[in-house]
Amino acid sequence: xxxxxxxxxxxxxxxxxxxxxxxxxxxxxxxxxxxxxxxxxxxxxxxxxxxxxxxxxxxxxxxxxxxxxxxxxxxxxxxxxxxxxxxxxxxxxxxxxxxxxxxxxxxxxxxxxxxxxxxxxxxxxxxxxxxxxxxxxxxxxxxxxxxxxxxxxxxxxxxxxxxxxxxxxxxxxxxxxxxxxxxxxxxxxxxxxxxxxxxxxxxxxxxxxxxxxxxxxxxxxxxxxxxxxxxxxxxxxxxxxxxxxxxxxxxxxxxx
Numbered sequence: 001x002x003x004x005x006x007x008x009x010x011x012x013x014x015x016x017x018x019x020x021x022x023x024x025x026x027x028x029x030x031x032x033x034x035x036x037x038x039x040x041x042x043x044x045x046x047x048x049x050x051x052x053x054x055x056x057x058x059x060x061x062x063x064x065x066x067x068x069x070x071x072x073x074x075x076x077x078x079x080x081x082x083x084x085x086x087x088x089x090x091x092x093x094x095x096x097x098x099x100x101x102x103x104x105x106x107x108x109x110x111x112x113x114x115x116x117x118x119x120x121x122x123x124x125x126x127x128x129x130x131x132x133x134x135x136x137x138x139x140x141x142x143x144x145x146x147x148x149x150x151x152x153x154x155x156x157x158x159x160x161x162x163x164x165x166x167x168x169x170x171x172x173x174x175x176x177x178x179x180x181x182x183x184x185x186x187x188x189x190x191x192x193x194x195x196x197x198x199x200x201x202x203x204x205x206x207x208x209x210x211x212x213x214x215x216x217x218x219x220x221x222x223x224x225x226x227x228x229x230x231x232x233x234x235x236x237x238x239x240x241x242x243x244x245x246x247x248x249x250x251x252x253x254x255x256x
Contacts, residue, residue, distance in 0.1 A: 001032050001033070001139065001233070001234055001235075001236060002029065002030065002031045002032050002033075002231055002232070002233050002234075003031055003032065003033045003034075003035070003165070003192075003194055003212060003231065003232060003234055004025065004026065004029060004031035004033070004034045004035070004076065004229060004230065004231040004232075005034070005035045005036075005194050005195065005196045005210040005211065005212060005221070005223065005229070005230060006018075006022050006025075006034065006035070006036055006196060006210055006223065006228055006229035006230075007037070007196065007197060007198065007199045007208040007209070007210050007223050007225075007228040007229070008036055008037050008040035008041075008196075008198055008199070008228075009198070009199055009200075009201065010043075010044060010198050010199060010200035010201065010202070010203070010205065010206050011043075011200070011201055011202055012043055014201070015041065015066060018228070019069065019070055019073055019074065020073075021228065021229065022034075022070075022074055022228075022229050023073045023074045023075075025229045025231070026074050026075060026076045026229075027075070029231040030076075031076050031231045032076070032077065032137060033076065033077050033078075033079065033136075033137060033165075033194075034074070034076040034077065034078045034079075035078070035079050035080070035167050035169060035194045035195075035196045035210070036078060036079075036080040036169065036196050037080070037169050037170055037171055037196045037197050037198040037210075038080065038081040038092065038109075038145050038146050038169040038170060038171050038198075039063060039080075039081050039082060039083055039092060039171070040066075040080055040198065041062065041063045041065075041066030041067055041070070041082075042059045042062050042063045042066075042083065043059075043062075044117070044171065044198075044205070044206075045059055045123075046117075046118065046119055046120050046123050046124075047116060047117040047118070047119055048119060048122075049114075049119050049122050050122060051122045051123055056083070056090065056123065059083050060082075060083050060084065060085065063082050063083055064082070067082060067097075067103075071097055071101045072101075075099070076099075077096065077097060077098055077099050077136070077137055078096070078097040079094065079095070079096050079097075079106075079136075079141070079143065079167045079169070080094070080095060080097075080169055080196075081093055081094045081095060081109070081145055081169055082095055083124075084105075084108075086105075086108075089125040089127075090123065090124050090125055091108040091109070091124060091125060091127050092108060092109035092112075092120070092124050092127065092145060093105055093106075093107075093108045093109075093127070094106040094107055094108065094109075094143045094145060094167075094169070096134070096136050098136075098137070099137075104136075106132075106134055106143055107127060107128040107130065107132055107143060108126075108127020108128055109124065109126075109127050109145040109146070109147075109148065110126050110127050110128055110129050110130060110148065111147050111148045111150070111151060112124055112126060112147070113146075113147045117205050118146075118147065118171070120147075130142070130143070130144055130148055130151070130154045130157070130158070131154065131157045131158060131161060132161070133158060133161040133162050133163045139164050139165060139236055140162045140163050140164045140165070141163060141164070141165045141166070141167060142154075142155075142158035142161070142163040142165070142166045142167070142189075142191070143166070143167045143168075143169070144166065144167070144168045144169075144185075145168075145169055145170075146169065146170045146171055146172060149168055149170070149177075149178060149181035149182070149185070150177070150181065152181070152184055152185070152188070154185075155184070155185035155186070155188050155189035155191070155193075156188050156189060156251055158189055158191065159188065159189030159190045159191055159243065159248060159251075160251075160252060163189060163191045163239075164191055164192065164236045164239040164240075165191055165192045165193075165194060165236075165239075166185055166186070166189060166191045166192070166193050166194070167194050167195075167196075168181075168182060168185070168193060168194065168195040168196075169195075169196050170195060170196065170197045170198070171197065171198040171206055172197055172198075172206065172207070173204070173205065173206065173207050174207035174209065178195070178197075178209075179209070179211075182195050182211065182213055183213060183217045184217075186213040186214065186215055186216070186217045187215070187216065187217040187247065188247060188248065188251060189215070189248070190215045190239055190240075190242035190243035190245075190248040191215055191239050191242075192212065192213065192214060192215060192234050192236075192238075192239060193211075193212070193213040194211075194212050195209075195210055195211050195212075195213075196210040197209050197210050199225065199228070208223060208224070208225060208228070209222065209223065210222070210223040210228075210229075210230070211223070212230075212232050212234070214234075214238060215238050215239050215241075215242035215243075216238075216242060220232045220234070
């Protein structure tokens with residue numbers, strides 16, 4: 001299986017060029033799965049502590065417009081998230097865009113930060129406790145959204161539930177905690193981890209760095225400002241094997 005992960009720009013005026021670059025990469029590499037950061041197709045309005053109805057409406061509409069554009073230009077199946085209205089709730093909803101360009105809602109973000117510049121609690125309702133694994137494109141996939149990476153028990157739960165891949169879509173800075181969370185998540189779940197992050201140019205909020213880690217915690221591929229999308233072949237049998245080895249066997253023996 002070939003997987004790809006990409007950075008996406010913070011600034012809306014850079015969206016066109018980013019989509020063009022990803023489309024070119026996907027056309028050549030033909031990955032079976034592409035991962036983008038959380039809510040990539042909208043300016044980051046979630047930095048103030050007062051909800052604004054008009055801003056929210058515009059954000060939902062703008063993201064939907066750019067997602068449709070992306071789906072028409074980039075052929076790979078995609079996992080990302082979107083701002084969404086559902087049953088009277090405002091959600092950060094993880095989605096899967098399949099190869100027929102149909103959107104499948106997965107789960108919504110549960111752990112919401114409330115610290116600048118990620119002041120999400122006033123803007124979103126809590127979604128689903130992470131732990132569910134989804135069969136997508138022939139493999140078992142779990143999803144964590146940004147601040148949810150801090151909860152180290154989640155990858156262990158996803159691994160026990162059969163996840164072969166854990167997607168970690170983010171909008172973060174460059175503190176070591178995010179990479180540490182990905183490495184630990186891979187090693188304790190016995191799953192591949194695919195992370196994707198937003199990158200700012202005009203400010204220092206989001207620092208890029210999208211990556212793929214093996215079930216043993218080895219770095220397999222990583223983006224940079226000069227190479228914002230990468231692909232790598234993975235062997236899902238490595239996930240099955242890792243679940244029969246330390247430390248996953250010890251974790252399963254003792255539970256949480």
